[in-house]
Amino acid sequence: xxxxxxxxxxxxxxxxxxxxxxxxxxxxxxxxxxxxxxxxxxxxxxxxxxxxxxxxxxxxxxxxxxxxxxxxxxxxxxxxxxxxxxxxxxxxxxxxxxxxxxxxxxxxxxxxxxxxxxxxxxxxxxxxxxxxxxxxxxxxxxxxxxxxxxxxxxxxxxxxxxxxxxxxxxxxxxxxxxxxxxxxxxxxxxxxxxxxxxxxxxxxxxxxxxxxxxxxxxxxxxxxxxxxxxxxxxxxxxxxxxxxxxxxxxxxxxxxxxxxxxxxxxxxxxxxxxxxxxxxxxxxxxxxxxxxxxxxxxxxxxxxx
Amino acid sequence: xxxxxxxxxxxxxxxxxxxxxxxxxxxxxxxxxxxxxxxxxxxxxxxxxxxxxxxxxxxxxxxxxxxxxxxxxxxxxxxxxxxxxxxxxxxxxxxxxxxxxxxxxxxxxxxxxxxxxxxxxxxxxxxxxxxxxxxxxxxxxxxxxxxxxxxxxxxxxxxxxxxxxxxxxxxxxxxxxxxxxxxxxxxxxxxxxxxxxxxxxxxxxxxxxxxxxxxxxxxxxxxxxxxxxxxxxxxxxxxxxxxxxxxxxxxxxxxxxxxxxxxxxxxxxxxxxxxxxxxxxxxxxxxxxxx
Numbered sequence: 175x176x177x178x179x180x181x182x183x184x185x186x187x188x189x190x191x192x193x194x195x196x197x198x199x200x201x202x203x204x205x206x207x208x209x210x211x212x213x214x215x216x217x218x219x220x221x222x223x224x225x226x227x228x229x230x231x232x233x234x235x236x237x238x239x240x241x242x243x244x245x246x247x248x249x250x251x252x253x254x255x256x257x258x259x260x261x262x263x264x265x266x267x268x269x270x271x272x273x274x275x276x277x278x279x280x281x282x283x284x285x286x287x288x289x290x291x292x293x294x295x296x297x298x299x300x301x302x303x304x305x306x307x308x309x310x311x312x313x314x315x316x317x318x319x320x321x322x323x324x325x326x327x328x329x330x331x332x333x334x335x336x337x338x339x340x341x342x343x344x345x346x347x348x349x350x351x352x353x354x355x356x357x358x359x360x361x362x363x364x365x366x367x368x369x370x371x372x373x374x375x376x377x378x379x380x381x382x383x384x385x386x387x388x389x390x391x392x393x394x395x396x397x398x399x400x401x402x403x404x405x406x407x408x409x410x411x412x413x414x415x416x417x418x419x420x421x422x423x424x425x426x427x428x429x430x431x432x433x434x435x436x437x438x439x440x441x442x443x444x445x446x447x448x449x450x451x452x453x454x455x456x457x458x459x460x461x462x463x464x465x466x467x468x469x470x471x472x473x474x475x476x477x478x479x
Numbered sequence: 480x481x482x483x484x485x486x487x488x489x490x491x492x493x494x495x496x497x498x499x500x501x502x503x504x505x506x507x508x509x510x511x512x513x514x515x516x517x518x519x520x521x522x523x524x525x526x527x528x529x530x531x532x533x534x535x536x537x538x539x540x541x542x543x544x545x546x547x548x549x550x551x552x553x554x555x556x557x558x559x560x561x562x563x564x565x566x567x568x569x570x571x572x573x574x575x576x577x578x579x580x581x582x583x584x585x586x587x588x589x590x591x592x593x594x595x596x597x598x599x600x601x602x603x604x605x606x607x608x609x610x611x612x613x614x615x616x617x618x619x620x621x622x623x624x625x626x627x628x629x630x631x632x633x634x635x636x637x638x639x640x641x642x643x644x645x646x647x648x649x650x651x652x653x654x655x656x657x658x659x660x661x662x663x664x665x666x667x668x669x670x671x672x673x674x675x676x677x678x679x680x681x682x683x684x685x686x687x688x689x690x691x692x693x694x695x696x697x698x699x700x701x702x703x704x705x706x707x708x709x710x711x712x713x714x715x716x717x718x719x720x721x722x723x724x725x726x727x728x729x730x731x732x733x734x735x736x737x738x739x740x741x742x743x744x745x746x747x748x749x750x751x752x753x754x755x756x757x758x759x760x761x762x763x764x765x766x767x768x769x770x
Contacts, residue, residue: 218572224571224572224575226575271755272751272754272755275754275758277571278515278571278575278713279713279754279758281515281571281572281575282515282705282709282750282754283750283751283754283755285702286706286747286748286750286751286754287747287751289702289744289747290744290747290748290751293741293743293744293747294744297740297741297744406698406702410579410583413572413576414576414580417572417573417576421572446590446591447587447591448587449583449584449586449587449590450584450587450588450591451587452580452583452587453580453581453582453583453584453585453586453587454580454584455580456576456577456579456580456583456584457562457577457580457581457584460566460569460573460574460576460577460580461562461565461566461577464566464569464570464573
């Protein structure tokens with residue numbers, strides 16, 4: 175609970191440090207990525223199942239809502255809800271057979287799924303605009319369009335706090351305990367009467383729905399969307415944010431998303447070295463602190479005392 | 480046989496041979512260490528790009544190719560020694576991220592050291608097409624298929640006739656028992672990474688005159704080689720070759736008769752179908768990791 179209050183305080187006080195619209199923009203992107211990562215962390219960190227295809231669900235949310243709103247004239251809130259539901263539905267349908275796979279095999283299956291979604295988005299240019307992308311109408315309710323960085327900041331900030339609250343509650347519930355038991359030993363969990371297939375599917379569908387929602391929000395916020403957000407590389411970026419911040423740590427996911435979203439923006443001078451730095455950070459983190467940033471720091475702090 | 484069909488089959492076999500070489504690289508490393516090396520595709524890129532730049536420096540093709548293969552093998556050794564070995568015993572996610580990090584790092588370095596343009600290697604022995612059963616065959620395709628066949632034979636001999644090869648097989652069957660028999664597991668890991676890197680680089684050099692090469696060709700070639708390895712059965716050598724050829728043929732026929740726009744998706748649809756319906760693949764172990 176203390177952590178949640180601290181996060182809410184950070185969200186409330188951060189505007190004091192945000193000087194201009196560009197800063198707000200970065201903060202909003204951090205928030206949106208953090209929302210995806212908190213969801214993905216439920217799957218990777220707690221249930222112990224790797225997904226290398228979550229950018230696909232992000233893309234379905236983004237393009238689903240964009241297409242319904244721009245091409246079929248749906249009100250944006252309805253398209254947002256429908257796109258989120260579509261991401262969840264796909265995860266549910268595909269999750270049943272592929273979650274029977276473990277370890278490497280599950281990673282491969284999600285990777286394949288993500289790439290197929292990304293190829294479909296790039297190829298169906300009648301609907302998606304193909305590689306050039308498409309423009310997306312702004313989020314609006316009863317005629318009032320949500321515009322301006324500040325309004326978006328408060329919306330995303332509130333959603334982030336809500337997602338973290340949901341995640342913390344879920345983890346402390348019987349479902350969360352079941353997920354952690356699965357991570358420890360699937361056989362032992364089964365023996366204790368936990369329906370492992372159902373719980374893994376739940377974490378998968380929930381994380382996909384959250385990714386879809388964040389994708390739809392990102393599309394409406396940016397007003398323009400390209401297939402880059404649905405690619406394999408973006409899936410990897412999402413997993414790295416979770417793992418860098420710290421697996422099985424909800425706040426770790428938030429910190430990971432914040433650091434890895436803001437850092438490239440601050441280092442634009444080194445644009446040419448971006449990939450080298452990003453790849454290097456991934457390798458060094460995994461080799462020297464495989465549990466991630468937040469758990470490692472927490473451990474060091476405990477040792478000090 | 481119609482000329483069109485013959486054409487699709489020939490191009491399928493050519494590209495399938497490349498997938499087979501990449502898939503063999505995945506299989507060798509997976510057997511030796513149970514690591515899936517997502518940087519495998521980058522060795523394909525390094526092979527092609529290094530040959531192009533050495534050729535540009537005035538070296539003859541054969542020497543440039545040999546040096547490029549050696550460079551890739553060295554990078555493979557470094558990857559095993561400095562990134563995979565220190566993380567031994569880490570979880571699946573950790574190892575996956577380390578090799579993906581290595582792939583991104585190598586791609587970034589390639590863009591810095593070389594450039595971001597698309598390059599072509601000259602075909603090894605001219606461009607005069609050969610007519611086969613109503614289809615035309617580029618001489619380079621013969622090089623690709625021929626060299627792949629040679630390498631498959633050489634690998635068979637390596638794994639069945641030499642001590643190093645048998646040591647890798649022993650480790651893949653039972654790590655602890657192999658260690659007790661005095662096999663150095665560390666060395667097996669290093670050898671397998673160097674060998675896989677060399678195979679990948681060779682594939683990259685062979686295919687560069689046909690599909691061109693650039694700093695980012697490794698992603699798709701690597702992922703498709705990976706799909707081929709799964710289709711054949713992860714960790715099976717003959718499976719990797721069969722998986723590569725079948726995938727190449729499916730892709731070529733699918734692009735020809737069904738939809739050329741979805742050519743790149745075919746490999747991944749096949750991969751998903753295999754994982755859902757028969758995770759062991761065509762020739763893999765019957766007992767895959769299934770709950």
